[in-house]
Amino acid sequence: MKHLRLSIIGFGTVGQGLAELLATKRALLKQDYGLTVTLVSVANARHGFIYRDEGLDVPTLLELAAKRRPLSEHAGVRRWANALEGLQATGGDVLAEVTGTNLRDAEPGISHIRAALTQGMHVITANKGPGALAAAELFSLAQQHSVQLRMEATVMAGTPVLSTIREGMASANVTAIRGILNGTTNYILSAMVTGRDYAEALAEAQAQGYAESDPTADVEGYDSVAKTLILAALVFGSALKPGQVFRQGITSITREQVLQANDNGKRIKLIASLRRHRETDTLEARVEPTGLALGDPLARVDGVMNAITIHTDTLPEVTVIGPGAGRLQTGQGLLADLIAIAKTKQ
Ligand SMILES: NC(=O)c1ccc[n+]([C@@H]2O[C@H](COP(=O)([O-])OP(=O)(O)OC[C@H]3O[C@@H](n4cnc5c(N)ncnc54)[C@H](OP(=O)(O)O)[C@@H]3O)[C@@H](O)[C@H]2O)c1
Numbered sequence: 434m435k436h437l438r439l440s441i442i443g444f445g446t447v448g449q450g451l452a453e454l455l456a457t458k459r460a461l462l463k464q465d466y467g468l469t470v471t472l473v474s475v476a477n478a479r480h481g482f483i484y485r486d487e488g489l490d491v492p493t494l495l496e497l498a499a500k501r502r503p504l505s506e507h508a509g510v511r512r513w514a515n516a517l518e519g520l521q522a523t524g525g526d527v528l529a530e531v532t533g534t535n536l537r538d539a540e541p542g543i544s545h546i547r548a549a550l551t552q553g554m555h556v557i558t559a560n561k562g563p564g565a566l567a568a569a570e571l572f573s574l575a576q577q578h579s580v581q582l583r584m585e586a587t588v589m590a591g592t593p594v595l596s597t598i599r600e601g602m603a604s605a606n607v608t609a610i611r612g613i614l615n616g617t618t619n620y621i622l623s624a625m626v627t628g629r630d631y632a633e634a635l636a637e638a639q640a641q642g643y644a645e646s647d648p649t650a651d652v653e654g655y656d657s658v659a660k661t662l663i664l665a666a667l668v669f670g671s672a673l674k675p676g677q678v679f680r681q682g683i684t685s686i687t688r689e690q691v692l693q694a695n696d697n698g699k700r701i702k703l704i705a706s707l708r709r710h711r712e713t714d715t716l717e718a719r720v721e722p723t724g725l726a727l728g729d730p731l732a733r734v735d736g737v738m739n740a741i742t743i744h745t746d747t748l749p750e751v752t753v754i755g756p757g758a759g760r761l762q763t764g765q766g767l768l769a770d771l772i773a774i775a776k777t778k779q
Contacts, residue, residue: 434463434467434468434469435466435467435468435469435775435778436468436469436470436471437468437469437470437471437526437527437771437774437775437778438471438473438524438525438526438527439455439470439471439472439473439525439526439527439528439529439771440472440473440474440475440476440520440523440524440525440527440528440529440549440554441472441474441475441476441528441529441531442475442476442482442516442520442528442529442530442531442532442545443476443477443529443530443531443532443533443542443560444475444476444477444494444498444504444531445477445531445533446760446763447531447559447586447760447763447764447767448475448477448529448531449494449495449498449760450759450760450761450762450763450764451529451531451763451764451767451768452472452475452491452494452495452764453491453495453760453761453764454761454764454765454768455470455472455491455768456491456492458768462772466772466775466776468772468775470771471487471488472488472489472491472494473485473486473488473489473523473525474489474519474520474523474525475489475494475504476504476516476519476520477498477504478532479503480503480504480505480512481504481505481512481513481514481515481516481519482512482513482514482515482516482518482519482520483504483505483507483510483511483512483519484510484511484512484513484519484522484523485507485509485510485511487509489507489510490507493507493508494507511523516541516545517541517544517545517548520545520548520549520552521548521552524552524553524554525554526554526555526778527554527555527556527557527771527774528545528546528549528554528555528556528557529556529557529558529767529771530542530545530546530549530556530557530558530559530560530563531558531559531560531767532545532560533560534560534561534562534650534656534659535562536561536562536565536566536650536655536658536659536675538562538566539560539562539563539565539566539567540562542558542560542562542563543562543563543566543567543571546558546563546571546582547571547574550571550574550575550578550580550582551574551578552578553578553579553580554580555580555581555582555583555774556575556580556581556582556583557583557584557585557586557767557770557771557774558582558583558584558586558587558767559584559586559587559590559763559766559767560587561587561656561659561660561663562659564584564587564659564662564663564666564667565658565659565660565662565663565675566662566675568662568663568666568667568672569666569672572666581773581774581777583595583770583773583774584663584667584770585766585767585769585770586763586764586765586766586767586770587659587660587663588614588660588663588664588741589612589614589660589739589741589753589755589756589757590739590755590756590757590758590759590762590763590765590766591755591756591761591762591763591764591765591766591767591768591769592739592753592754592755592756592757592762592766593753593766593769594741594753595667595668596769596773597743597751597753598667598668598743599667599668602743602745602748602751604747605745605746605747605748606745606746606747607668607669607709607743607744607745608708608709608744608745608746609706609707609708609709609743609744610664610668610705610706610707610708610741610742610743610744611704611705611706611731611741611742611744612660612664612704612705612706612731612739612740612741612742613702613703613704613705613731613734613738613739613740613741614656614657614660614661614705614739614741614757615651615654615656615657615660615703615705615739615757616643616736616737616738616739616756616757616758617638617643617644617648617651617652617656617737618651618652618654618657618682618683618703619702619703619734619735619736619737619738619739620634620638620641620643620644620736620737621634621635621638621644621652621683622634622683622686622691622700622701622702622703622722623735623736624637624638625686625688625691626691626692626695626700626735628688628692629688630687630688631683631684631686631687631688635648635652643737652682652683652684653680653682653684654680654681654682654683654703654720654721655680657680657703657705657720658675658678658680658705658720659675660705661673661678661705661706661707661718661719661720662675662678662718664705664707665707665716665718668707669707669709669716671716673716673718677718678718678719678720679718679719679720679721680719680720680721681720681721681722682703682722683703683722686701686722694724697724698726698727699724699725699726699727699732700724700725700727700732700733701722701723701724701725702722702723702725702731702732702734703720703721703722703723704719704720704721704722704723704725704731705719705720706718706719706720730742730750730752730754731752734754737756737757737758738754738755738756738757739754739755739756739757740752740753740754740755741753
């Protein structure tokens with residue numbers, strides 16, 4: 434039987450989704466993977482970091498979070514006001530880092546990840562900031578401390594993209610990747626095909642909870658840029674900077690352009706792409722609205738759904754379609770990474 438002591442920093446939508454899966458899949462983890470997981474610590478910004486050596490009770494934590502009560506009301510816990518200090522004082526086998534994405538300096542996630550790796554903890558994360566801005570540094574730190582850093586959930590949530598490419602397609606030489614990596618913009622563009630204008634479609638996405646009240650990160654393409662940077666680092670081994678990704682959002686796309694494209698048998702999608710140019714040994718990275726012919730597998734991926742097409746030498750074209758967000762959908766990506774780590778544990 435393998436045993437992992439887990440810390441979750443960030444207890445919002447995704448942190449709670451992972452905790453819920455740990456509880457609902459407890460028996461399956463034991464039976465199918467010989468794995469038991471003890472959640473020893475949890476942190477959020479409002480209530481700080483709580484730790485209990487014998488493990489925390491997930492239903493109690495979820496109830497406290499749902500009622501927005503302090504997590505420290507859980508019985509028998511020690512508490513630190515600051516997550517980083519709590520983590521450094523208590524440790525564990527694996528850190529799940531699921532604080533909010535910050536594409537300016539990747540904080541606070543990057544500090545949590547650096548601290549965990551340095552103290553010999555494996556890290557799983559859905560937070561895009563650290564992978565987008567500092568993948569090379571963090572993977573090198575992980576290697577230095579003989580631990581793993583896995584980030585399946587950063588690209589298309591739990592839909593397996595990184596593991597499909599790195600493990601499922603091992604040894605295939607990836608030449609290009611094209612994807613719809615942002616559900617909000619795909620929802621808006623799909624709604625515009627039915628005749629709505631941009632503002633109407635955005636308002637609808639916000640009402641449905643698919644777009645934030647400040648939608649800039651999604652509609653201006655920054656979220657897709659972050660995922661493109663992660664793919665550049667993990668798939669192509671290229672540490673691109675955000676400014677090296679050509680970026681154009683969807684805010685200036687009009688209903689007329691969308692309907693015109695439709696009449697011409699095309700669909701406009703916000704496409705993130707990476708292409709290796711062998712002649713110049715460069716990696717071209719772009720995020721931009723693109724008119725796709727209906728025969729393209731990405732053209733018919735509508736609503737909040739995400740998709741990615743991978744071009745390789747041995748498998749010319751592989752397309753993976755699936756959810757790119759959601760509480761359990763993202764928790765699934767983290768859990769798959771946790772299981773992958775458990776499999777390699779002695
Ligand atoms: N939601 C999705 O579907 C999805 C999909 C893929 C990837 N992601 C990524 O996953 C991460 C989490 O997303 P989410 O939707 O769960 O966000 P969220 O609901 O806003 O949760 C973020 C959590 O981080 C906590 N936090 C912020 N700063 C902290 C600090 N310094 N120390 C400890 N905790 C801190 C927040 O505390 P408070 O609760 O006190 O505010 C909150 O609990 C993000 O990076 C996001 O980009 C999300």
